[in-house]
Amino acid sequence: MANTGDDRRPKYQRIADTLREAIQSGEYGPGDRLPGENDLMATHGVARMTVRQALSVLRDEGVAEARKGAGVFVREFRPLRRRGIQRLSQRQWGNGRSIWSADIENRSLEVDRVTVSEEPAPDGIGAVLDLADEETVCVRRRRFVLDGKPVLLSTSYLSTSLVAGSAITQEDTGQGGTYARLAELGYKPVHFREEIRSRMPSKDEVAQLSMSAGTPAILVCRTAYTDEGRPVEINEMTLDAASYILEYEFGA
Numbered sequence: 001m002a003n004t005g006d007d008r009r010p011k012y013q014r015i016a017d018t019l020r021e022a023i024q025s026g027e028y029g030p031g032d033r034l035p036g037e038n039d040l041m042a043t044h045g046v047a048r049m050t051v052r053q054a055l056s057v058l059r060d061e062g063v064a065e066a067r068k069g070a071g072v073f074v075r076e077f078r079p080l081r082r083r084g085i086q087r088l089s090q091r092q093w094g095n096g097r098s099i100w101s102a103d104i105e106n107r108s109l110e111v112d113r114v115t116v117s118e119e120p121a122p123d124g125i126g127a128v129l130d131l132a133d134e135e136t137v138c139v140r141r142r143r144f145v146l147d148g149k150p151v152l153l154s155t156s157y158l159s160t161s162l163v164a165g166s167a168i169t170q171e172d173t174g175q176g177g178t179y180a181r182l183a184e185l186g187y188k189p190v191h192f193r194e195e196i197r198s199r200m201p202s203k204d205e206v207a208q209l210s211m212s213a214g215t216p217a218i219l220v221c222r223t224a225y226t227d228e229g230r231p232v233e234i235n236e237m238t239l240d241a242a243s244y245i246l247e248y249e250f251g252a
Contacts, residue, residue: 011046012057015051019064020063023063023074030074033072033073037052062242063075075212081244108146113141113142116139121157125157129157138169153205154238155236156234157234182224193222197218209238218244218246220235220239
């Protein structure tokens, strides 16, 4: 039985802290299986429920993940580094490259779900895009999958009348994506504004992104503007926080 001395932390918390320290020290590396319930019960002299509470703490923190029938494993973390400045440069999409190519290096990315529809503008969207009361929006919904794991849900809103007849209304927008097509229409984005916040995901988001329990979602809302200051696209993104590092590099 582990010697806890005068430690007044709950037993399950002490076990969780011990396992976390072992992970941080490298005793258990990414993908390694943590000790099973029986081993932990014997080591710490506690009941099964206490051990399960301890392992639940690590899962809720995103440190570990349960695999049905196999046990609890240290979560593997090979982050997608989202380069917030470089990816939106005109040198990126203006030369026919996807803005995603600034992030993924040589990793495998696919968009496995794409829908394009014409819909009434949701609350707030029409006001930002300065649409008339009855004007609709072109809505592009996509799911991005990196190395076989869903990492991002993206929904873009653009004025239907502005993009009518262009490739933006098709599933495949062509080289350079939406921003290259907007430039061809005479509405080249030259300024972007992003708002970032975090919350726990909805059940639907957990299902679509195959998120582990306890993992928060990162919400990014980007608005693209022309040189005249006209907003031409709003993109609402939901990111799996366990898959991302957000990187911003700029001069003083």
